[in-house]
Amino acid sequence: MKKLSWPVMAAGLILTILISNIGSFIHDGRKLDELRGSVLRLHILANSDSERDQQLKLRVRDELLKSGIFGGASDLAEAEAVASEKIKDIERMAERVLRRSGCTDEVTAELADTDFDERTYGDITMPAGRYKALRIKIGKAEGHNWWCVMYPPLCLPAACEAADDADKAVGTVEVDKTEEDKHFDGKELDILKHPKKYRVRFAIWDKMRGLLKGDTVQNDKNEEVP
Numbered sequence: 001m002k003k004l005s006w007p008v009m010a011a012g013l014i015l016t017i018l019i020s021n022i023g024s025f026i027h028d029g030r031k032l033d034e035l036r037g038s039v040l041r042l043h044i045l046a047n048s049d050s051e052r053d054q055q056l057k058l059r060v061r062d063e064l065l066k067s068g069i070f071g072g073a074s075d076l077a078e079a080e081a082v083a084s085e086k087i088k089d090i091e092r093m094a095e096r097v098l099r100r101s102g103c104t105d106e107v108t109a110e111l112a113d114t115d116f117d118e119r120t121y122g123d124i125t126m127p128a129g130r131y132k133a134l135r136i137k138i139g140k141a142e143g144h145n146w147w148c149v150m151y152p153p154l155c156l157p158a159a160c161e162a163a164d165d166a167d168k169a170v171g172t173v174e175v176d177k178t179e180e181d182k183h184f185d186g187k188e189l190d191i192l193k194h195p196k197k198y199r200v201r202f203a204i205w206d207k208m209r210g211l212l213k214g215d216t217v218q219n220d221k222n223e224e225v226p
Contacts, residue, residue: 037132047142068153087111090109109137115128118195119147121148123175
């Protein structure tokens with residue numbers, strides 16, 4: 001039997017490597033899609049970038065987190081159902097916070113598919129892309145926004161203080177690491193905690209998928225402020 005030449009062997013080796021990488025690329029892309037489809041994000045848009053409006057945004061955040069509104073949800077579908085059912089309650093809850101601080105802005109809440117830029121919170125980084133989000137829009141919603149993950153309930157209100165005026169300190173927020181480990185598998189945690197490893201291939205994956213889709217969604221247009 002005739003021996004294969006070195007060029008043919010080298011070409012075969014390169015082809016094997018390419019096929020192996022393609023398989024890994026597709027696997028990671030599908031895992032990214034699963035990750036995006038397994039969370040419900042909270043997105044609060046302030047009325048403006050004034051110091052007062054930004055403080056009020058964080059007071060609304062604290063009130064929502066302390067309410068534990070999604071704490072009992074057993075899966076994403078239930079979390080979305082709770083959000084949809086309680087949209088008006090969420091709006092009233094946020095408006096009560098504003099009224100206590102003498103603000104008359106109206107609040108609107110909605111569940112919407114939203115395109116987010118890459119966002120880091122604590123030690124996790126949510127990849128850029130499309131997510132289901134509970135959007136809380138205060139007044140004109142033209143100010144910098146705040147976001148976290150409502151399901152699984154990763155956001156914990158730490159040292160939140162009751163506030164009757166807009167000059168008091170606003171509570172801080174931490175990420176619940178027990179919920180991280182309970183909800184995300186090893187590959188998803190690697191994606192969330194080592195974003196640089198995946199950034200290029202995810203951008204290519206989304207570009208390829210985008211060529212096949214022509215639908216539009218709401219954009220996370222306002223820059224984040226923690």
